[in-house]
Amino acid sequence: MIIYMGISLNNKIITFSLLLLSMVIMPRAYSESGCNDGSINNTCVQVFVKSKAGQALVDMVVYLEPLNGQVLEQSSQEVIVGQFDKSFTPYISVSQSKSTVNFVNKDDITHHIYSAGSDNKFSFKIRAGETNTSTQFNHASEVAMGCNIHDWMSGYLLVVDTPYFGKTNEKGQVSFDVSKQGKYNIVVWHPQMQAKNNRMSIEKNIVAPSAFTLTLPEDISDTPVQKSDDDFDFLSDY
Amino acid sequence: MNKAGKAIGHFLILLTYFQLHTSQAAEFSAHGILDVRISQVDSLEQSYLASGQGKFALGDGLQLSVAQAGADLSITWDNGLSAHGVVNAYLKGTGDGEDSALGFTEAYFKYRTLPTASGYRFQTRAGIFYPEISLENDAYAWASKDTLNSSSLNTWIGEEVRVLGTEVKVTRLGRLNNDDYDLSLSATAFINNDPTGALLAWHGWTTSSRQTLWAEKRPFPWFPALGEGQTLAGQARESDPFLEIDHRAGYHVRGEWLLHGKGEFSAGYYNNRATPYKVVDGQYGWHTRFYHLGARWRFSKNITLVAQYLSGDTLMQSHLREDVVNNDYANAFVALTYKWQTLPWSEKSANKKHKSTIRLEDFSVTDNDDTWGDNNNEDGQALTLSHSYRMSKHWFLSAEFNLTDSHRPARGYTGKPIDLIEKQWQVAARYFF
Known part of the structure; x- marks a missing residue:
C-alpha cells in the first residue's frame, strides 16, 4: 500500500482511491493478531510460547505440520x-x-x-x-x-x-495465515529445549481463527555465547 | 647452504610445486607487526643479545630500535590444507646492541579436518614451528599481545625452543556433544633442537621480544670454563640452538581443557632426548626436559588472568660422559590484564581501547654440577607494568616498565655485580596488520 502511494504522488485521484482502499484493509492487516492477509479464505492462528514460570519466550521456532494430508x-x-x-x-x-x-x-x-x-x-x-x-x-x-x-x-x-513456520517475537507470539483448514501438529522447537528432539507439540484442529499457548515443562538451557575468549583482532591461529 | 637453510628451501620448492599442481582455490594472506620503540635502559652496558649479561634486549642508555618487524604469510586451500611462513626482522638499534637480523622463525604445513559427527577433529602440522607452550605470544608473527616484552619464560621459548617436526592434534569439540568445553591432545615428534638449554645456562633468564631466527647462532657471555685447557674449551663461542646432533627424535605432548567463554588450562611435557655427550663443531647435545602448565581465565569482561609455570632440567656431558652442565630450572609468571570500559578521567566510554597489564615473575636456575668456572645458579624476580592504547584499528601505543631483580654469581666472572636490579622504560608504536 505504502509503495503504491509513493509512486502515484503525481496523481491525486489514484492516491486518494488507494488511500481509501488501504483504510479498508489496514485495520485487519496490522491487527494484534500478527496475521497480515485479509483474505477471507485464510484462518489466522496465533501461537504463544511461555516458559514454565509463565514468561513469554522469544526466538522460539514454531511450525504447523499438516496431519490430514493438506497439500500446502x-x-x-x-x-x-x-x-x-x-x-x-x-x-x-x-x-x-x-x-x-x-x-x-x-x-x-x-x-x-x-x-x-x-x-x-x-x-x-x-x-x-x-x-x-x-x-x-x-x-x-x-x-x-x-x-x-x-x-x-x-x-x-x-x-x-511446511510453509507455516516462524519465530516468536518479544511477546512470545507468532502468527500464521493457514489456507488449508484441518488437523495440524503445532510444534515448538529450540536447540536448547530440554525435551526429546528439542521440541514439544500439540495436535489441534484448525477450523476457525484461534490462539494457542504452549508452556514448556522445563526451562531451556543457556544458549551458547558466540564470542571468542579473546577479542584481540590480530591473533594468529597457533 | 646449511641444513636448516636447505630445509626451508625444500619447503618453498614444495610450496611452489603444490600451488602449481593443484586446482584448489587458494587464499593468500599476509599479516604481521611493526614494533618501533624508544627504550631507556638501566641495566648493564651489554645486553644478553650482544654477548653481555644485561637481561633486556638493549644495553644501558636511551635507544631507538625496531623491536620486531614480522610477517605471517599463509596460503589456505579449500581442502583444509594451509602453508605458513613467518619472517621476522630485528633492526640494529641506535646503541651498541646486536646487528640487524632477518630470517624465518616458522615454516610449516597445516592440515585440519572437519569435525566428525561426534565432534572429533584432527589437525597436523609439519615443518618448523613453536611447540604450543606460550600463552602470551599469540599475535601474528609470535608477537606478545598484552605486553611489549614477553615474560622471561616465553622469551626463553622464543630463543631456544623451536622444532622441525610433525604435530598431531585431536580436539573434541563440546559444541557437538552438548558440553561447554573443548578438549585437545597433541603429540609432536621432532628433531633439530639438541643444543637447547645452553643459552639458559649461560645467560640465565632474560626478557625481550627477540626470537631466534631459524639457523641463527646466538652469543653468550664469557666464563672461565671456556678458557684454553678448561672443561668447556671445545664449546663454540655462539650457540646454535636448532641443530640435530645425535639423530634421535625428541617429543612434546600437550593437553588442553578449554571452557567456552571462561578460559583454558593446559599441561605439557617436552623432551628433546638429546645425547648429552655428543658434540659436533663445538655444539653439544643438551638433554633438556621440562613440563609446563598454563592457565587463562576471564574473571569478567574486564579482567583476564594468564599464568604459566615451567620446570625442568638439562644435562650436558664431556665425551667421557662426566657431567659438565647439570641444571634444574623453574619459571612462573602471573599476569592480570584489565580492559578499560570507562576511564576514570573521562565520561566517555573507553570502548576497550585502553588496557593495562601487571605481570609478576619468579625464576631460577640451579647448578648441580662441579664444573669449575661455570656457575649457572640464578634466582630472580621480575615485574612488568604495561599500558596500551589502541589509537586506530591498526595502531597501538604502548608504555611499559620492566624491572628484574636477580642474583647471578656468573656475572662476577666479568666483574659485574652478582646481585643486580635492572630497569627499563619503553614507549612503543606497534602496527598490526
Missing part, C-alpha cells in the same frame, strides 16, 4: 544465515525444505561453515562479503552449524516441511 504451497521466503562479528546471526534460522538458503558473510574475514551431522553434512569456505547458496536442504532436519576456523561460532538451521 511452497513458501517463497528465502532464508539468510548471516555471519557477522564472528557469530551466526541470527543464531537460529528456519526454512521450508527446498527453499533457497543464503549464507551471507558480513565479516571482513573468511569463514569455514560446516555441519557435521550425518543427516545434513556440508562444508564450504565463504570469503568476506560473499553469499553462498550452494547447499540444498531438501528434507526436514535440524542442522547444527559451526565454523572450522572460529570454534566458538554456533548456529542452527531448522528445515521444516
Whole structure:
C-alpha cells in the first residue's frame, strides 16, 4: 500500500482511491493478531510460547505440520544465515525444505561453515562479503552449524516441511495465515529445549481463527555465547 | 647452504610445486607487526643479545630500535590444507646492541579436518614451528599481545625452543556433544633442537621480544670454563640452538581443557632426548626436559588472568660422559590484564581501547654440577607494568616498565655485580596488520 502511494504522488485521484482502499484493509492487516492477509479464505492462528514460570519466550521456532494430508504451497521466503562479528546471526534460522538458503558473510574475514551431522553434512569456505547458496536442504532436519576456523561460532538451521513456520517475537507470539483448514501438529522447537528432539507439540484442529499457548515443562538451557575468549583482532591461529 | 637453510628451501620448492599442481582455490594472506620503540635502559652496558649479561634486549642508555618487524604469510586451500611462513626482522638499534637480523622463525604445513559427527577433529602440522607452550605470544608473527616484552619464560621459548617436526592434534569439540568445553591432545615428534638449554645456562633468564631466527647462532657471555685447557674449551663461542646432533627424535605432548567463554588450562611435557655427550663443531647435545602448565581465565569482561609455570632440567656431558652442565630450572609468571570500559578521567566510554597489564615473575636456575668456572645458579624476580592504547584499528601505543631483580654469581666472572636490579622504560608504536 505504502509503495503504491509513493509512486502515484503525481496523481491525486489514484492516491486518494488507494488511500481509501488501504483504510479498508489496514485495520485487519496490522491487527494484534500478527496475521497480515485479509483474505477471507485464510484462518489466522496465533501461537504463544511461555516458559514454565509463565514468561513469554522469544526466538522460539514454531511450525504447523499438516496431519490430514493438506497439500500446502511452497513458501517463497528465502532464508539468510548471516555471519557477522564472528557469530551466526541470527543464531537460529528456519526454512521450508527446498527453499533457497543464503549464507551471507558480513565479516571482513573468511569463514569455514560446516555441519557435521550425518543427516545434513556440508562444508564450504565463504570469503568476506560473499553469499553462498550452494547447499540444498531438501528434507526436514535440524542442522547444527559451526565454523572450522572460529570454534566458538554456533548456529542452527531448522528445515521444516511446511510453509507455516516462524519465530516468536518479544511477546512470545507468532502468527500464521493457514489456507488449508484441518488437523495440524503445532510444534515448538529450540536447540536448547530440554525435551526429546528439542521440541514439544500439540495436535489441534484448525477450523476457525484461534490462539494457542504452549508452556514448556522445563526451562531451556543457556544458549551458547558466540564470542571468542579473546577479542584481540590480530591473533594468529597457533 | 646449511641444513636448516636447505630445509626451508625444500619447503618453498614444495610450496611452489603444490600451488602449481593443484586446482584448489587458494587464499593468500599476509599479516604481521611493526614494533618501533624508544627504550631507556638501566641495566648493564651489554645486553644478553650482544654477548653481555644485561637481561633486556638493549644495553644501558636511551635507544631507538625496531623491536620486531614480522610477517605471517599463509596460503589456505579449500581442502583444509594451509602453508605458513613467518619472517621476522630485528633492526640494529641506535646503541651498541646486536646487528640487524632477518630470517624465518616458522615454516610449516597445516592440515585440519572437519569435525566428525561426534565432534572429533584432527589437525597436523609439519615443518618448523613453536611447540604450543606460550600463552602470551599469540599475535601474528609470535608477537606478545598484552605486553611489549614477553615474560622471561616465553622469551626463553622464543630463543631456544623451536622444532622441525610433525604435530598431531585431536580436539573434541563440546559444541557437538552438548558440553561447554573443548578438549585437545597433541603429540609432536621432532628433531633439530639438541643444543637447547645452553643459552639458559649461560645467560640465565632474560626478557625481550627477540626470537631466534631459524639457523641463527646466538652469543653468550664469557666464563672461565671456556678458557684454553678448561672443561668447556671445545664449546663454540655462539650457540646454535636448532641443530640435530645425535639423530634421535625428541617429543612434546600437550593437553588442553578449554571452557567456552571462561578460559583454558593446559599441561605439557617436552623432551628433546638429546645425547648429552655428543658434540659436533663445538655444539653439544643438551638433554633438556621440562613440563609446563598454563592457565587463562576471564574473571569478567574486564579482567583476564594468564599464568604459566615451567620446570625442568638439562644435562650436558664431556665425551667421557662426566657431567659438565647439570641444571634444574623453574619459571612462573602471573599476569592480570584489565580492559578499560570507562576511564576514570573521562565520561566517555573507553570502548576497550585502553588496557593495562601487571605481570609478576619468579625464576631460577640451579647448578648441580662441579664444573669449575661455570656457575649457572640464578634466582630472580621480575615485574612488568604495561599500558596500551589502541589509537586506530591498526595502531597501538604502548608504555611499559620492566624491572628484574636477580642474583647471578656468573656475572662476577666479568666483574659485574652478582646481585643486580635492572630497569627499563619503553614507549612503543606497534602496527598490526
